[in-house]
Structures are given as C-alpha cells and as structure tokens.
Amino acid sequence: MKRTTIKDVARELNVSISSVSRAFNDKYDIRKETRELILRTAEEMGYIPNPIAKKLGQSKTFNVGVVVPEFVNEFYAEVIIAIQEVFLSKGYQVLVMQSDENPDLELKNVKTLIHNMVDGLIIAPTTESNNMDYYLKQVKNDYPIVFMSRVEQSVPASKVLFNNQKWSFFATEHLISQGYKKIYHLAGHKNLCVSNERIKGFRKALNKHKIAKENYKIIETGLLAKEGIEVIEDLIYQHDLPDAFYCENDLVAMGAIKKLKDNGYRVPEDIAVIGFTETRMAELVTPQLSSVKQPTFEMGKSAAKLLIKQIENDSFEQETIVLNGELNIRKSSIRSEK
Amino acid sequence: MKRTTIKDVARELNVSISSVSRAFNDKYDIRKETRELILRTAEEMGYIPNPIAKKLGQSKTFNVGVVVPEFVNEFYAEVIIAIQEVFLSKGYQVLVMQSDENPDLELKNVKTLIHNMVDGLIIAPTTESNNMDYYLKQVKNDYPIVFMSRVEQSVPASKVLFNNQKWSFFATEHLISQGYKKIYHLAGHKNLCVSNERIKGFRKALNKHKIAKENYKIIETGLLAKEGIEVIEDLIYQHDLPDAFYCENDLVAMGAIKKLKDNGYRVPEDIAVIGFTETRMAELVTPQLSSVKQPTFEMGKSAAKLLIKQIENDSFEQETIVLNGELNIRKSSIRSEK
C-alpha cells in the first residue's frame, strides 16, 4: 500500500510538483482552473499531503503536547477535553501523555514530545522535582511552555493556576460558620504545592476565627480513597474524632465518609465532611458531598490560549492566570441537630 | 535556539555525517572508539536525532495511536495506562486522542494519526457508524489496527472484546438467585453493540429461569447518572417499580440509587441495584454497589500486544481476544428481609 505522493499527482497531470504544492497552499500564485483540476485529481487519487515531510524543513508542526500526572480522575480528563477543543479549532493536533504520577516518566514524556517537535507544551507536573530545572531551561530558550495546576506561583513561566489558598479558606470558613468547633484537615502531600496552598488557606481561616490549637489538626493523608479510610480508622482507634473533616479531595472525603458510616457515625449529624476538586460523584453519594469545584474547562481553555499566544505571536511575555472556583455546599457539611 | 543537527556534530569532529548516523544506530560497522567519541561529543553538543527526519524516508515511526470515545470515566483511562506500559517498554510512543463520543471527531482523529504515520492504531469506536468502512479499508490494506471494546464480534479485524453477554447473564442470574422476582434492565444505547450484548445476556438468564414477560423490562436509558435518575423518576411517577435494577453501568446505577433513596426506598431492602463496568466508587458508596468488573488492564495489554505483533511480525492474521471479568457482589444486590 504505497502512499500517493505529490509526485504521483504531478506525473498524472503532467504538471510540476511545485504546481501541486501550490494548489494545496493557497498563498502562491496559481491559475484558478489549474488549482481546481489538481485538487480534484489529487482527491481522486487519494492524495494526502504528508505531514511528516511538511514538518521537516519547516519550523512548525501544528502539534502540541500535553503532559498530565494522570487522567484516572476526572479533573485532568476534563482539562484535556477543553485544551483539545481550543487547539482543534485552530488546526492543531493535541498529543496527550500521562506520567502516572512519576517524575521520571514525566521527564521522558516531555522529552519525547519536544524531540518530536511539538510547537509547544502544556505541562501539569506530578510533584516538585528537579525536572523543573530542565523545563525552565527550555522556557529560557523561548520554547513555548505553559504550566498548569500543580505549580508554584514563583515559577518564572506562563501558567494557569487555581487559587487553592483562597478556596481552601472559603471551605474552612464554611465549616466554621456552620458551627463546627473542631476541624481536621486531611491534607495531600507535603511536596505538592497545591496541598500546601490549601493548608495555608486552612490556617488562615482558623486564625481569622481564632480556633485554638487543640481544635484543629493537619494530617498528611494523600490523594486516594484508601488513604482517607486508613486515616479515619486510625483516628477512631485513638478516639480522636473532630466535628468536621476538610479533605484534600473528593476521593479522600468519600473514603472518610465510608469509614465513618461503617463505624456508626452519621454524616453530617455527628461529623461533617467536605471535599475539594469536585467530582461528578459528589452529587450522587449519600449524603451529597460538599466540595470546591475547580473550573476544569476554563483551566484547559486558558492554558491552550496562553500557549497559542506564545506559539503564534512569539510573545514570550510570561503570563499567570489564577482561576477561581465555586464552593458547592451540600448535605455533608450542613449543620443539623445531633 | 537552533537545534544541533547531525551535520554540526560531523563538522565538529571532521567525520562524515554517515559516521555520526552509524554511531547512533548500532547496526552498522564502526570502530568502537570512533563511536564513543562521536557519542560523547554529540552528547556535549546537545545533539538529539530528529525523529521527524527519521520518519521521513523510513517506513517506521515507533509511534502508535490510541483513539478512545472518552476518558472521563476510569475505564478507558485505565486501558490507556496499560497500553502505554506495553508500548513504552518496547520503545514506542503512544499518542492518545479522545473522540468525545462523536463519530466525526473520531474519524478526524484516526486520519490525523494515520497521516502522521503512526505504525498502527488501537481504536475503541464510539458507536456503530459508517466510519467502520474506512477503518476496514485500512485493515484490508494491511494497515495495523486493533479494535477494542465497542466492536461487533463479526468485524473482520483483530480485536479485544469483553464477554458482555456472558457477564450480563451472570449479573442477571445473580439477581434471580437472590430471589428478586421482577427485574428491570436500564440499558445503554441501541446503537452500542456492548449494550446489545448485555441485553442478550439479560434475556438469556430470564429465559433460563423462566421469568415471565410481565416480570421484566428493558428500558433504554443511556450512560449517564442523570439518565438513571430520570428513568427512576419516571418509574416512580408511574408506580412501576421492580424488585431489582440491573444497570448498564455504575454511573447509571448510582443515579438510580440516589433517586430511589431520595424517595424513601431502601437499597437493597426494598429494591436491589447492580451496575456494570465497575468503578472505584462502587466500594465507596452506600450501599456498596455490586458490579461486573471489566479487566481494563488486561484489555489494554492484550490490545497492545496484538498491535505490536501486527506491526513487528507483519503477521496480519486476524486475532480476536475475548476477555472475562469478575462479578463483584456487594451489599446493593444482596437480598435481605424487607
């Protein structure tokens, strides 16, 4: 199955390959009828310009790469859909690679994409790692990269972030305002900046409302339901349960709720729970789970637009977009009489 | 930032470009010291072979494409991870594109990947559509394609399928064996072969156990929680509730459970529910949801291996792998006294 090339078409019509090329690239002078004839014949012959050949010798590939830590959770999947939407409409192809929360695989993914000459990259790093050195070196060399989500404010590059601190503050304040006195935060990972930002927001709210030291705890838990379950198990064993849990994400929250319910605690009557990075499940579980919704769609769109701007305008101005979310209060964190 | 090319390295060392090329491609004769010198210098100069140039003029790109209907649900995300694992270990790069359940976008994705000269494709089509004609034309031309999941047994191509009929049969039989007399199946879509297979399995179990016509229903519902909710709403309104629901997937099941609970029905005491294509949530919700687990990991691995075989052995023998699953029985479908 040999591919039909520009030469085949040229030979067929007894024209030069340049004419065929011109027919396919409007920008050149070519007689209208010639062009139409060529286009028609090419169509019949099943000719398709070879993008690989096009890339070679041209600086631009119209491919962009997206590297995410994972897409088993809805969050990045939704972000990717938005990114794809923007790029497809601009004639770009989006190549997605996931790093399985592994910095080594992440670096490999990024290099693969760069070597394959994508015009730019959107990277959501897994965790703090020295990969950042490599990425920033590329940025310095004017390679278009937009970072997303799990990145420090201080990183000198274009990026789209969620205002974790602020919304963490709101989530916490909501619990306080509901009258919960003792609040534990099931946090993510120490080396995840989003987790740290959320801890800061948590602390800020506690300070503002003068919650005493003995009335809160920050427990490094993780990102998985299983980890939520284990922590609750532990706390139950130690007879150390608060009025409310503020969790790193919905998965941890649901793990926590499950374990609490299994042990006869009612949510929210006995103990309230709130999640973060809302998932579709939040509305489906019992009780419905309060959570902070991150604007996945907007995040993807913003990142894509930032990258396109860098790619097309050669504007290497570094821009940081910080997005806001929504605090969706549902049954799981609404105070009721015991 | 001009990229270092093979020429730069050759010039630097006063050797020919072929020598440099040879140094990077073990298979040719080259003196050991020369090779090492070249490799070292190339490294220092930051030279990286340009994969685009490599692809041009060579038949192989060491890229493969994966096209899935969506990856917002865990199912395909997990399958992709397995696929990536196999291919990465063999030195291939995996390019993922999602079709948003849209056959037109799907065709576009497939064409994009083919034109970009991926060595082969794994396709999980969205729904029955005439795209299949195009795909099968490629297959006939010995283009390596492996189909996955949502494909008819009869499709003349290599494919990896789940035995939907069989496991649907088991799920239904389980409900019957629990003593549920009246069972409704919230089915997927008419034009989804997996849904149809599941309906067949459902029917088979009913026949085997001689369930009378008035004691079952098949209701086309869809794939979303929202759709499960709506159907239940409707049935409640019509005072037409069965003993048990067997749902197209976990999302529909969870939607159903939510609506039932909201209306004061207890699951499983009043009405049992079982899902399909188990998600992580199944274990976290109350009651824990019974479901059929599809072997996502195995599915990805099998598809990847089949594709590699086609690519590397030029064995165009068409192979069909049918996978089995697990019926995970949990609280939501276990009979208890009313």
Place this chain on the structure above:
DNA sequence: TTGTAAGCGTTATCAT
C-alpha cells in the same frame, strides 16, 4: 572502517 550521495515528501526560491 569510513565517506559519498541518493532518496524520503514537502516547501520555497529563483528562473522562465
């Protein structure tokens, strides 16, 4: 063992 040069499928520059 190493070098030369053709070729992969395009685009773009320069003639015509």
Place this chain on the structure above:
DNA sequence: ATGATAACGCTTACAA
C-alpha cells in the same frame, strides 16, 4: 502562471 531545484535531517546502498 509554471517549472526546476535546493533545502529540511536523516538513513543506507554503494564506493573507496
């Protein structure tokens, strides 16, 4: 308006 040809970066037959 059209054609001839170099160039993109690499591999590979062939020559040395």
